[in-house]
Amino acid sequence: MADRLTQLQDAVDQLGTQFVASIHFVNNRHDLQKLSQKDIIREKDETKQDPIEVNPLPPDEFKAGQRELAQDLILKEQQIEFLISVLPGLENSEKDQEEMIKQLEADLKVAEEQRKQALKDKAEILTTLEGVIRQIIRP
Amino acid sequence: MEVQPELNRLAASFPAPPPFWKEFTEENLDRISKLRVSQTFDNLKNFNPATTLPLKLLEPPPELRYLQPPDPPAKGQYRCFGDQYDLNIPLPSLDEQGITSLYTPPSTPGSDGKHGDRAFILKRLAKSLLLNFLELVGILSVNPDQAPEKIQDLRTLFINFHHLLNEYRPHQARESLILMMQDQLEKSRAETKGIMDMKGKVESILEGLNQKQSIESDKTREEDTDAPVIDDGSDVWDELEKEFG
Structure with missing residues (x-):
């Protein structure tokens, strides 16, 4: 999983893609409108493939599509805002961070020493235990 | 038939992975880790995984040489997709790139200001994005000729957002x-x-x-x-x- 900043960046990029997709949808699937009574909607020329030809959807489907796209936009926006609010360490300044890192470094050193000591103790206790067990078996 | 794959590769929107990806089989990975262990054993005492990179094998067998990670860039310069990058060049500011800066730089990175205002600006930018999109749709429906201007605004907003976000990266790394x-x-x-x-x-x-x-x-x-x-x-x-x- 990517870190939060990258997630945020991706989310913003996706928002941009959704903008384009929404406009594309509205641009290509809208209904044809008569501006005056005399207008006739041209019969579609099936033989010619026009790339920017409008391909109307039935009104209810078009509305549903619009609604879905709009909802997705809002959802993405909310996602972005959520990601912003959970960015790591918003409340820490760089100085705080440096101090924290130094403190942690010191703590780590101590802990490492303790760990090494514990490992030594473990080895000792193991030899003792082994000795005891051997004593039991031998007689 | 011979030319076909070559053409495909040129037409692909992303370059094909480098040919040596096939070398990363489980068998080979196993072998190299064994080799590493055998060479690390001698100086195991001062081996510290925190400071040492995966051991540089002195003479990797030729079929394993691709599994050897390359040296990190010594002078901070590296190549990626044919472009030269330099780690020492700081992120250029928006003004230097000729983009209108939409926010006053929040407590220049490096000072001890809190970052809460940064999040606040990000949120504002995100909201502006949505609002500007709404305006764009409105303009498109009324007078499409004026749309390019609005699109430019959106572009500026996006770039600002990305910029602010990337300024935040060192902070996140820490x-x-x-x-x-x-x-x-x-x-x-x-x-x-x-x-x-x-x-x-x-x-x-x-x-x-x-x-x-x-x-x-x-x-x-x-x-x-x-x-x-x-x-x-x-x-x-x-x-x-x-x-x-």
């Missing part, structure tokens, strides 16, 4: 470092504690045994037979069973 250190500290402490607990347990067992043994040996002296010696052994096992069984 934050991740802190998290990792805390993690390691916890692990180390847990390990120490585990060892200490075990030590305490073993010590108490040994103590129990000693007491028993002294009682047994008293008995042995009194009764002077062979049998208690066998009992002695079973006692130990009983005790061990009680602790670990």
